[in-house]
Amino acid sequence: xxxxxxxxxxxxxxxxxxxxxxxxxxxxxxxxxxxxxxxxxxxxxxxxxxxxxxxxxxxxxxxxxxxxxxxxxxxxxxxxxxxxxxxxxxxxxxxxxxxxxxxxxxxxxxxxxxxxxxxxxxxxxxxxxxxxxxxxxxxxxxxxxxxxxxxxxxxxxxxxxxxxxxxxxxxxxxxxxxxxxxxxxxxxxxxxxxxxxxxxxxxxxxxxxxxxxxxxxxxxxxxxxxxxxxxxxxxxxxxxxxx
Amino acid sequence: xxxxxxxxxxxxxxxxxxxxxxxxxxxxxxxxxxxxxxxxxxxxxxxxxxxxxxxxxxxxxxxxxxxxxxxxxxxxxxxxxxxxxxxxxxxxxxxxxxxxxxxxxxxxxxxxxxxxxxxxxxxxxxxxxxxxxxxxxxxxxxxxxxxxxxxxxxxxxxxxxxxxxxxxxxxxxxxxxxxxxxxxxxxxxxxxxxxxxxxxxxxxxxxxxxxxxxxxxxxxxxxxxxxxxxxxxxxxxxxxxxx
Numbered sequence: 001x002x003x004x005x006x007x008x009x010x011x012x013x014x015x016x017x018x019x020x021x022x023x024x025x026x027x028x029x030x031x032x033x034x035x036x037x038x039x040x041x042x043x044x045x046x047x048x049x050x051x052x053x054x055x056x057x058x059x060x061x062x063x064x065x066x067x068x069x070x071x072x073x074x075x076x077x078x079x080x081x082x083x084x085x086x087x088x089x090x091x092x093x094x095x096x097x098x099x100x101x102x103x104x105x106x107x108x109x110x111x112x113x114x115x116x117x118x119x120x121x122x123x124x125x126x127x128x129x130x131x132x133x134x135x136x137x138x139x140x141x142x143x144x145x146x147x148x149x150x151x152x153x154x155x156x157x158x159x160x161x162x163x164x165x166x167x168x169x170x171x172x173x174x175x176x177x178x179x180x181x182x183x184x185x186x187x188x189x190x191x192x193x194x195x196x197x198x199x200x201x202x203x204x205x206x207x208x209x210x211x212x213x214x215x216x217x218x219x220x221x222x223x224x225x226x227x228x229x230x231x232x233x234x235x236x237x238x239x240x241x242x243x
Numbered sequence: 244x245x246x247x248x249x250x251x252x253x254x255x256x257x258x259x260x261x262x263x264x265x266x267x268x269x270x271x272x273x274x275x276x277x278x279x280x281x282x283x284x285x286x287x288x289x290x291x292x293x294x295x296x297x298x299x300x301x302x303x304x305x306x307x308x309x310x311x312x313x314x315x316x317x318x319x320x321x322x323x324x325x326x327x328x329x330x331x332x333x334x335x336x337x338x339x340x341x342x343x344x345x346x347x348x349x350x351x352x353x354x355x356x357x358x359x360x361x362x363x364x365x366x367x368x369x370x371x372x373x374x375x376x377x378x379x380x381x382x383x384x385x386x387x388x389x390x391x392x393x394x395x396x397x398x399x400x401x402x403x404x405x406x407x408x409x410x411x412x413x414x415x416x417x418x419x420x421x422x423x424x425x426x427x428x429x430x431x432x433x434x435x436x437x438x439x440x441x442x443x444x445x446x447x448x449x450x451x452x453x454x455x456x457x458x459x460x461x462x463x464x465x466x467x468x469x470x471x472x473x474x475x476x477x478x479x480x481x482x483x484x485x486x
Contacts, residue, residue, distance in 0.1 A: 072313070076368070078366065112362060112399070113359040113363055116359040119355060120356055123352055124320050124351045143403055155395050156398075156399045157355065159391050160396065161351065162386060
């Protein structure tokens with residue numbers, strides 16, 4: 001009998017943005033005993049300091065394989081994260097976003113593109129899992145963070161790759177999708193993630209400081225407060241979090 | 244009452260590779276009365292002459308908007324079209340490929356990545372249609388050309404974009420999916436496609452001549468013969484097509 005794919009260590013491709021959620025996702029995958037290859041996408045975002053954060057996270061987690069790929073989504077436009085449009089600050093994050101209220105920081109089809117790239121690499125290297133740090137609880141109301149999108153994508157990936165033909169399995173998972181930011185912070189702490197390496201801000205300074213005012217900064221800061229864990233983030237102006 | 248999206252000319256993003264099928268697809272979309280924006284993806288393919296073909300096709304069809312975007316899928320490997328692996332020649336194309344026989348020219352998740360990029364642009368520019376020249380009859384057995392993949396992708400795109408939230412429609416269509424190569428050639432002729440501009444070959448010469456031996460050349464040549472239309476393709480060695 002030959003060695004089957006199943007007998008090898010399961011392996012995963014994990015999207016790694018440099019933010020907190022993808023760092024915790026990668027650490028979660030390592031805890032499953034999987035070999036984890038990280039994929040960082042340079043997509044023309046204004047906050048290039050994210051990329052340095054992704055490298056630090058990969059190094060701290062001991063990921064041996066970390067690949068960066070460029071796709072300039074700013075050529076399509078349509079987002080404050082790639083265009084010269086102001087990132088909104090100090091919006092209320094207390095209520096869940098209305099279902100049709102998609103913020104200007106949404107990048108058209110970003111997670112669809114990112115997941116497709118991760119699947120392409122997973123297929124080429126024979127990985128069994130694709131992971132994304134999407135979260136649908138304390139989030140900005142992006143359609144591509146919803147569980148029904150992730151589930152539909154997983155089926156599409158199966159049908160559109162060699163895997164759907166050979167019967168090999170490829171899962172597409174968002175292990176944080178149902179967690180609150182408090183739970184994500186606690187899980188990350190338990191998994192040994194050094195949050196000082198991560199950067200969640202939509203509009204960081206050139207020196208890599210988080211702005212403290214955008215949705216991402218506010219949600220992150222509240223997560224640390226709620227988890228009763230010290231927030232190591234360096235902010236330009238620390239967010240005011242209600243006690 | 245304001246002007247609604249529906250009252251404007253419907254618009255489409257059409258993937259344009261430089262091959263025959265995508266050219267006929269773009270011409271088909273124009274015939275629907277749609278404004279057609281073409282998207283060509285430089286994906287690290289060995290046959291860069293494809294890109295010149297895409298430009299000629301866009302010009303001949305009078306497409307005012309033609310955007311090119313780069314994503315280097317050769318960084319992931321796994322295909323004869325991006326890697327230094329020989330493209331098979333003179334395989335029998337007489338029988339449909341077995342369902343688990345995926346040729347080395349398959350590029351992992353290529354159509355998934357391409358369609359995702361087309362959806363990103365369609366969302367950003369407010370287009371209602373995304374088009375791909377995929378074909379599942381006279382094809383090389385690629386999983387991402389199957390109708391069930393296209394249908395699943397369309398639903399995933401709806402869920403993962405603003406459109407699924409606002410209720411706007413975005414269709415993802417492969418109008419040639421059920422046509423034979425003979426029917427594609429005939430349709431293209433009727434729609435005024437100048438086939439001399441198109442290049443279907445997996446392994447063209449640097450001067451842009453088709454090899455004549457790869458699956459794509461053989462399928463294309465047989466399509467012209469079956470349609471009883473003169474093949475204007477310049478081949479290194481013209482394929483032998485059974486009468």
